[in-house]
Amino acid sequence: MxxxxxxxxxxxxxxxxxxxxxxxxxxxxxxxxxxxxxxxxxxxxxxxxxxxxxxxxxxVAGLPRTVEPDGRAGTVRVSAGMRYGELAAVLDRAGLALHNLGSLPHISVAGACATATHGSGVANGNLATAVRAVELVTADGDLVTIDRGAAEFPGTVVALGALGVVTGLTLDVLPAFEVRQWVYEGLPTAVLRERFDEVMAAAYSVSLFTGWRTDRIDQVWLKQRGGGPDAPGTWLGAVLADGPRHPVPGCPPEPCTGQLGVPGRWHDRLPHFRLDFTPSSGDELQSEYFVARADAVAAFDALDAVRDRIAPALQISEIRTVAADGLWLSPAFQRDCVAFHFTWHPDTAAVAEAVAAVEGALSGFAARPHWGKVFAMAPEAVRESYPRWEDFRRLLGEFDPAGTFRNEFVARHFGAG
Missing domain, CATH: 3.30.43.10 (Uridine Diphospho-n-acetylenolpyruvylglucosamine Reductase, domain 2)
Incomplete structure (x- = not known):
């Protein structure tokens, strides 16, 4: 390999x-x-x-592939290198499901959990909140398992690869379900400001896509769990799309999951993109920032005020919600969040300027950047919004006193050990 x-x-x-x-x-x-x-x-x-x-x-992609579902216990044990799309297909055949999936089914289970990658939904925690146990190889080569309920567990799930090499995870599962997906176009931003909570709670998972160029949200993706009536032709001033859509302007819709309300299995609708196609637009950089959902409209307005500095570098921006959790380094730790995601053109200089504009606009909202995406915030600014930061530093010292797993990124934020 x-x-x-x-x-x-x-x-x-x-x-x-x-x-x-x-x-x-x-x-x-x-x-x-x-x-x-x-x-x-x-x-x-x-x-x-x-x-x-x-x-x-x-x-860890070459380690033996393991998927061990246990419907009675409501769990699945999975090897760390499995991709979510691969895991989901096995679970669905067993009549089981995960509570949510990210936009891309191509990402690895361990990597997504280690960085608190998430999906959307006002009641849905990020993917790491499904973790019940973590198996990892520590710096001295020992293989250890840390179960939910252990005092250090909340610090070991979203750990940025800094405590050891995760070899397997045990996840919570639930009975499999179907999802219907619709796309609306042209939601007025005035309506979004007035009815933000209503918009984001309109389905099991809701994503807004905007280019920050007009006074309308380009697309609203509604993923409705189970049955229910068909979507109306108009909704809050937005119009139901008359065919499949791709969120990035100008891209063909074939890589996207099924729309138009056609029922599909949970793993064929919750992601935006299909496993058998190139993820997203394929040629991009990404950034994402989480703020408290109570500040969603104010943060939206702050970003809208610098739209002229954001839009030139932007392919598309996605706005979604993530439920609060108790994982120390999760951007949704102890607060329901709205996440502002930016898919940039692959122009490093232009992205740096746009990121500076975004971070400046969000500086008053204790924004937390996604750990795996482009950001420029000083470590001190990131640290201030995480109440258990020092507890994680202590855990680093216990698990990895010699700093075996502390690369420059980890050392910059948590010290060299």
Whole structure:
């Protein structure tokens, strides 16, 4: 197995001296125990150097593939390198489902959970909130399991790969279900401001797409769980799309999941994109910021005020909600959130200017950046919005006193150890 020299977007070139793709957990343990600087690579879908290493870069995709559903216990044990699209297909055949999925089914289970990647829905926690147990190889090569209920558990799920190499996860599951998806176009932003909570609670999962260029939201994607009536032709001033849509202007809709209210399995509707197509637009950079849902309209207005600095670098922006959780480094820790996501053109200089505008607009809202995406916030500013920051630093010291898993990204935010 050959590891890629860059991340998925190509904006990060990995500097590792050695690349590893172990075929067994025992082989992985030997690699970690012998390493001095070790990082793990998931699907490569991060847009910053969070996975980079100057020593050993390890992929867990080659470890034995394991999916062990237990409908009676309401769990599934899954190997870390599995992609969500692969896991979902196995679960669905067993009559089971996950509570939510991200926009892309291409991402790895362990990588998504480690960075609190999420999906949408006012009542839906991010993907990491389904984790019941974490299995990982620590810096000395030991294999340990940390279960929900352990005092350190809330710090070990969203851990940025800084505590060890995750080899497997046990996730909560529920009975499989169907979803119907509709797309509306042209929601007036005045209506969104007045009825934000109503809009975002209109379906099991709701996403808004805007180019920050007009006074209307370009598209509203509604993912309705189960049955119910067909969607009306107009809704809050928006018009039901007359055919399938892609959220990025000018892109054909074929890579997107089924729309027009056609019922589909949960894993064929909750993501925006299909597993058998190139994710999203394929050539992009991404940023995302989480603010308290109570501040959603004020944050929207602050971003709208700098739209002329955002729009030139932008392909599309997505606005979605994530329910509060108790995971120490989750951007939704202890607060229901609205997430402002930006898919940028692959122009590093233009993106840097736009990111500065976004971060300036959101500076009064204790914004938390997505750990795996492009951001420029100072570590001090990020730290201030996480009440359990020092508890995680303590956990780092306990799990990895020598700093085996602390690359430059981790050290910049949490110290070198």
């Amino acid at each position: 050959t590891l890629a020299a860059t991340n998925w977007a190509g904006n990060v070139r990995f500097r590792a001296e050695r690349f590893h793709a172990p075929r067994s957990v025992d082989e992985l343990r030997r690699i970690v125990a012998a390493g001095r600087s070790v990082r793990v690579l998931g699907s490569g879908h991060s847009f910053n150097p969070i996975a980079d290493s100057t020593g050993d870069l390890v992929s």
